[in-house]
Amino acid sequence: MRAVTIVDGDLRYLEHPDPVPGDTELVVAVHGAGINNADLMQRQGFYPAPAGSPPDIPGMELAGEVVATGRDTTRFSIGDRVMAVVGGGAQAELALVDESAAMAVPSHLSWPEAGGFPEAFSTAYDALFTQCGLSLGERVLVTGAAGxxxxxxxxxxxxxxxxxxxxVRHAQLRDAVATLGAVSADPDEALGLGPFDVVLELVGAASISGVLGAMAVTGRIAVIGVGGGARAEIDLLAVMQRRLRISGSTLRARTRVEKAVVAGAVEHHVVPLLEARRVRVLLEATFPMDRAGEAYERFGQGGKLGKIVLVPPRP
Amino acid sequence: MRAVTIVDGDLRYLEHPDPVPGDTELVVAVHGAGINNADLMQRQGFYPAPAGSPPDIPGMELAGEVVATGRDTTRFSIGDRVMAVVGGGAQAELALVDESAAMAVPSHLSWPEAGGFPEAFSTAYDALFTQCGLSLGERVLVTGAAGxxxxxxxxxxxxxxxxxxxxVRHAQLRDAVATLGAVSADPDEALGLGPFDVVLELVGAASISGVLGAMAVTGRIAVIGVGGGARAEIDLLAVMQRRLRISGSTLRARTRVEKAVVAGAVEHHVVPLLEARRVRVLLEATFPMDRAGEAYERFGQGGKLGKIVLVPPRP
Structure with missing residues (x-):
């Protein structure tokens, strides 16, 4: 099989041995694989793949068709359409997915949409609901909301x-984000629309100090991105007086069982909304896998509305 | 009645009108009232008393005898020994306590011990268990552990x-703290004894950056004190990669109902240990209320083992 391959910080599209499934794994022919910030960091050498994932093939999410199954698989069969968060190796013709992390792809979803769903929605679900306990009637701020x-x-x-x-930093994206169900505003204006019970912090150090001043008592902040810097100055007295909670997370470093728990929650709580078309996967662009370098460059520029997804190269 | 009174940043012991109980309040003749950092901050003008508390009489915890009861009180009667966290006004001959915040004083406890129990144990219980979910077998670090x-x-x-x-910063206090059930160490050495699942951070900015590097995956940090500075530099990437949670809290700013919930939890989970002498209130010193200035000075010096508690002045 061929795969996007990191060679000395460059992205190439090279031949690799076909993957062999473990007992609980599926082999998936990839039809869509979203790009995430972790891929760019891995390319730069800052974020090595976890044990058990290919060290040189990036990609943390995929959708595709099952083409082979391990001995102990029970939920999916050859020909099924599946999507999943994986530890790495998604940006390839074939990828291994532990069956416990796989979700069925709703029938109306295109391959690029399905390939851009797992990481973004699992991360957002885990941050808002599992970490922050978001519920009915609360006030939420999402920073970097267009991605x-x-x-x-x-x-x-x-x-x-x-x-x-x-x-939303880029003015031209604000109307589109507003149609998703939010009041959409410039970052400074947005802070003035608080106080907030829950914040999904996708920008990092450049944003969080201001966010602290816009929190309601007992507010919760989940830090999921640090594109705006990682070293933040935090006023601990404000954290105490407003009784705040700041949490951070990544999906990638979790164990197989922890990832299965997240996938189960997303399958139970989010996939039904996707099936009912109450949520959708926004696509900024698709690129063929043999042009991954261009796709990563576009990803790094910012100003995106939704996902950039790699698809199989044109024959 | 007389009370410790803040006059232009000085502490005096002055006459005030006797307090009149509301429907759900007890009037308590105070026999012990612990000093807390909030009192020193209030004296300096940084931490005004919440609405409903006397603006010029400090004191957030007390123990004493019920001498009058409001119309709708049901749990306590005149002559009962009670202790409580209050919004302010504890350092006085008479203080008001909402009945929902009051706890019965175990019979073996001295008045100074009872007067130093509520704030310290409620704060520690709330931080370790309610905020951090501490449980069996986990590894805990307490910074500033001697206070x-x-x-x-x-x-x-x-x-x-x-x-x-x-x-424990002061070497001469380490053996005494170790007898409470801990490995007691210098702050730098203590960090080397991690990784920690839960940290009770009582020092603040001077401590928390180092603590972040000693956390286990999914660790929780509760920030309860900022004597070592409030503006901390936090590495958000470390927070994400280790999936940490940082929370802060104070008891004082909570509503009457929230305080009742904390008091109920402490009564249920901690007072039985106090009755069984499995935990005890450490007393560094007692001072008569008309010498509150000396007591605050001693509190501010640090190097204490346990509480400093004000008691009624000598007749």
Whole structure:
């Protein structure tokens, strides 16, 4: 099989041995594989793949067709359409997916949409609901709301009956984000629309100090992105006086069982909304896998509305 | 009645009108009232008393005898020994306590011990258990472990079957803290004894950056004190990669109902340990109320083992 391959910081599209499934694994012919910030960091050498994932093939999410199954698989069969978060190796013709992490792809979804769903919606769901306990009627701020995780977070917040403010740096994207169910505003203006019970912080150090001043008492902040810097100055007295909680997370570093728990929650709580077309996967662009370098470059430029997804190269 | 009174940043012992109980309040003749950092901050003008508390009489915890009861009180009667966290006004001959915040004083406890129990143990219980979900077998670090909240936290952590490291700056206090059920160490050495699942952070900015590097995956940090500075530099990437949670809290700013919930939890989970002498209130010193200035000065010096408690002036 061929795969996007990191060679000395460059992206190439090279031949690799076909993957062999373990007892609980599926072999999936990839038809869509979303790009995430972790891929760019891995390319730069900052974020090595976890044990058990190919060290040189990036890609943390995929959708595709099952083409082979391990001995102990029970839920999916050859020919099924599946999507999943994986530890790495998704940006390839063939990828291994532990069956416990796989979700069925709703029938109306295109391959690029399905390939851009798992990481963004799992991350947003885990941050808003599992970490922050978001619920009905609460006030939410999503910073960096136009991207993949941000647009997922806005939709999930709106769907759960929260009141959502979307902080969007690029003025030309604000109207589109507002249609997802949020009041969409410039980052400074957005802070003035608080106080907020829950914040999905996708920007990092450049944003969080201001966010602290816009929190309601007992507010919760989930830090999921640090594109705006990682070293933040935090006023601990404000954290104490407003009784705040700041959490951070990544999906990638979790164990197989932890990932299965997240996938189960997303399958139970989010996939039904996707099937009912109450949430959707926003696509900024697709690129063929043999042009992954261009796709990563576009990803790194910012100003995106939704996901950038790699698809198989044109024959 | 007379009360410790803040006059232009000075502490005096002055006459005030006797307090009149509301429907759900008790009037308590105070026999012990612990000093807390909030009192020193209030004296300096940084931490005004919440609405409903006397603006010029400090004191957030007390123990004493019920001498009058409001119309709708049901749990306590005149002559009962009670202790409570209050919004302010505890350092006085008479203080008002909402009945929902009052706890019965175990019979073996002295008045100074009872007067130093509520704030320290409620704060430590709330931080370790309600905020951080501490449980059996986990590894805990308490920074600033020799003080009132710290010594309470060490004892509660040990009592719940956690393995506790106590970070103690003053070498001469380490042996005494170790007898509470912890490995007691210099702050730098203590960090080397991690990784920690839960940290009770009582020092603040000077401590928390180092603590972040000593956390286990899915660790929780509760920030309860900022004597070592409030503006902390936090590495958000470390927070994400280790999936940490940082929370802060104060008891004082909570509503009457929230305080009742904390008091109920402490009554249910901690007072039985106090009755069984499995935890104890450490007393550094007592001072008569008309010498509150000296007591605050001693509190501010640090190097304390446990609480400093004001008692009624000598007749």
């Amino acid at each position: 993949g995780v941000g647009s997922a977070g806005v939709q999930l917040a709106a769907a759960t009956g929260a009141r959502c403010v979307a902080s | 009132g909240v710290g010594s309470a936290g060490v004892q509660l952590a040990a009592a719940t079957g956690a393995r506790c490291v106590a970070s």
